[in-house]
Amino acid sequence: MPMEGAEIAALIKAGIPDAEVEMTDLAGDGDHWSARVVAPSFAGMPRVKQHQAVYAALGGRMGGVLHALQLTTAVPK
């Protein structure tokens, strides 16, 4: 079962409360998502740590039910 974009965004926000999450359905099939996660709390974190924070919020689904999540992270300008 593919995951809904809203469900993915909700999980990310639950793990990173100050995050703004923007989901894009890349293939139009509800299974290949792109997420842009912007959070003030990412400030000072290397990119790898920012991505790891998102993966942690997804609680092990990444690489499992969520195969294809293209991820970009940023600190708000």
Add this chain to the structure above:
Amino acid sequence: MTDDTNARIDAVVKNNPVVLFMKGTPLFPQCGFSSRAVAILERLGVAFESVDVLQDQAIRQGIKGYSDWPTIPQLYVGGEFVGGSDIMMEMYESGELAALFQNAGAATAEAK
């Protein structure tokens, strides 16, 4: 993950300046994300070692714990984990990846 797998991964990572753990081979990548990672490295003309995780289940699982990173591909430069294909793309576009290879003394040739 067994200590043996961890030691095998560690040896590959530490003994090669640039290593890409991927699905498939550079010539025949088996996943779009791995294919993208290879394309970036080839564009930068960097010499790299690749490990096909589909050929080794222990490494396929072990590499995720090694770097605390849930997905493949994974790029290592100078023994350090750099990121997956999204981070590679961001760093490629910003020029950081080319700078990283230069600093690491990785063999590069400008792609024609």
